[in-house]
Amino acid sequence: MKIANKIIKALFFTFLISSVMIFSGVVYLENTLDSEFKIKNGDSLTITAPVPITAEYNGAKLSNVSGKYAPLNEFSVNLKAFGIIPISSAKVEVVDQLQVAVLGMPFGMKIYTKGVLVSDITSVSTQNGNKNPAKKAGIKVGDYILSVNGKQVYTNEDLGYIVESSGGKNMKFCVIRGKTKLYFNFSAVMDKNTEQYKIGVWVKDSSAGIGTLTFYSPSTNLLCGLGHGICDDQSKKLLKINSGEIVSAQIISIDKGKMGTAGQLKGKFNYDTLGDIRLNCNQGVYGTFKGNLKFTNLTEIALKQEIKEGKAQIITTIDGEVPKAYSCKIALKGANYNSSTQNMIVTVTDKELLEKTGGIVQGMSGSPILQNGKLIGAITHVLLEDSTKGYAIFAENMLETAQSVANEQLKEAS
Structure with a gap:
């Protein structure tokens, strides 16, 4: 009886460990295999993976895409490990030779940016201490300044001229952050060392x-x-x-x-x-x-x-x-x-x-x-x-x- 119990326990733990390994393997493959594949007409879909992966279309193994599959241009397949363990589904697109x-x-x-890129934000030394109007208003590194007061900004010089000409008055900045267009209203401060109006940013308009x-x-x-x-x-x-x-x-x-x-x-x-x-x-x-x-x-x-x-x-x-x-x-x-x-x-x-x-x-x-x-x-x-x-x-x-x-x-x- 004791021997039988030991055998049952051994089988149970073997089954448990195997199940965990299979589950972990499925999760790994699901996270690493692509969900989209291109395939040339007449070719088989062979996927590089740690274990054999087969693709099934309507329950049948996909051996090639000639004949009944090719006219579809796109179709979905089920991916299975060892031909039996379901992993995920994938879209297959039939393409001509590339x-x-x-x-x-x-x-x-030689590249010219869309607007000017804010590459750094620094404080401006004023008579009243260090100030950073751009940062305070919400402008961030990586933003693109497209226009100020409706005037298009193409170069670093464009921005410098507009800011200096503002005389410290409030300005409206149009900025692109990612894919979102934002607007900021603030004024420049005078740099006590150069006696020029600044907003506290370093910008870039080109690269090579x-x-x-x-x-x-x-x-x-x-x-x-x-x-x-x-x-x-x-x-x-x-x-x-x-x-x-x-x-x-x-x-x-x-x-x-x-x-x-x-x-x-x-x-x-x-x-x-x-x-x-x-x-x-x-x-x-x-x-x-x-x-x-x-x-x-x-x-x-x-x-x-x-x-x-x-x-x-x-x-x-x-x-x-x-x-x-x-x-x-x-x-x-x-x-x-x-x-x-x-x-x-x-x-x-x-x-x-x-x-x-x-x-x-x-x-x-x-x-x-x-x-x-x-x-x-x-x-x-x-x-x-x-x-x-x-x-x-x-x-x-x-x-x-x-x-x-x-x-x-x-x-x-x-």
């Missing part, structure tokens, strides 16, 4: 820098690069663009990266205009192509579920203007499908690149990554604790953003 011209060449960015172009999309006529957004150095806020240019550039020197310090590619603008910037967002910089370059060789974009951990190639330029391929390894992040930007971890393995740059450095952001002849993503960031490693974004996510930009252009034209 092709772009892979670049890897350096480019210069060098990055790497990822690809050109013939279907949208867009140049896509950087893989991450351009932010203000002080506020760390994404710059809202009023206008901007993409120009050709060349690399002239390298500050080698090392542990704890990010290296940098140093370059100069050639001032040959390649395009007009249309969007600065978390997925990179996107601009309408206007240059004279000819793109003849097109490369297929790999969908995220096609990417495998292991060997790949970085296409980048570390000297002059000519891109070159360098070896690397990629690993998919645990929650890679739920991120729109940092989807992969890249480790540089190429001896030449390690010798010259120390791995990944600033200016390489946007460098394309190829695997099995397909474009899988682009470099976005370097890991400060290890300059041989960095993050990368899926190329599929960048192309999706490019399509959104193209759709907005069509709306504007209609």
Whole structure:
């Protein structure tokens, strides 16, 4: 009897532990697997995960999307672990083969903000002590000042002139915070040292820098690069663009990266205009192509579920203007499908690149990554604790953003 009880208890605890492990696994997969997938007509949906994942449509295993599925363009599937344990549902979109011209060449960015960005707030030294009228009124770092008393503000000089001309009288400020338009009424104070009226803010109206172009999309006529957004150095806020240019550039020197310090590619603008910037967002910089370059060789974009951990190639330029391929390894992040930007971890393995740059450095952001002849993503960031490693974004996510930009252009034209 005692032996039987021990067996029952052992079975119970085994069942309990197994149930907890299965439940934890389901929760983990539910939080990491994407809820949307693109798939090419005739291809099977294979999902990279720690355990086998199958997709079912109307109770049947989804083996390919030819025939009865393709005409739907979009349909929902149920995802199951080992083919039996329900995880979640996902939307599948059937797409044509996606092709772009892979670049890897350096480019210069000249950006002008929408209004002026408040990058810092500081006190003004007055005869009556330190004052900060902007802060007191409610203006914050990251706000964009669009107008004052109905007058449009385009540059730092515009704001300075309006504030100085106010003579200390009350002014009405129109400000954008995120997507919300706000209004503030307050007056400037006189700086006792300069005898000028000030409101206590540092503002920014433009930015410039060098990055790497990822690809050109013939279907949208867009140049896509950087893989991450351009932010203000002080506020760390994404710059809202009023206008901007993409120009050709060349690399002239390298500050080698090392542990704890990010290296940098140093370059100069050639001032040959390649395009007009249309969007600065978390997925990179996107601009309408206007240059004279000819793109003849097109490369297929790999969908995220096609990417495998292991060997790949970085296409980048570390000297002059000519891109070159360098070896690397990629690993998919645990929650890679739920991120729109940092989807992969890249480790540089190429001896030449390690010798010259120390791995990944600033200016390489946007460098394309190829695997099995397909474009899988682009470099976005370097890991400060290890300059041989960095993050990368899926190329599929960048192309999706490019399509959104193209759709907005069509709306504007209609």
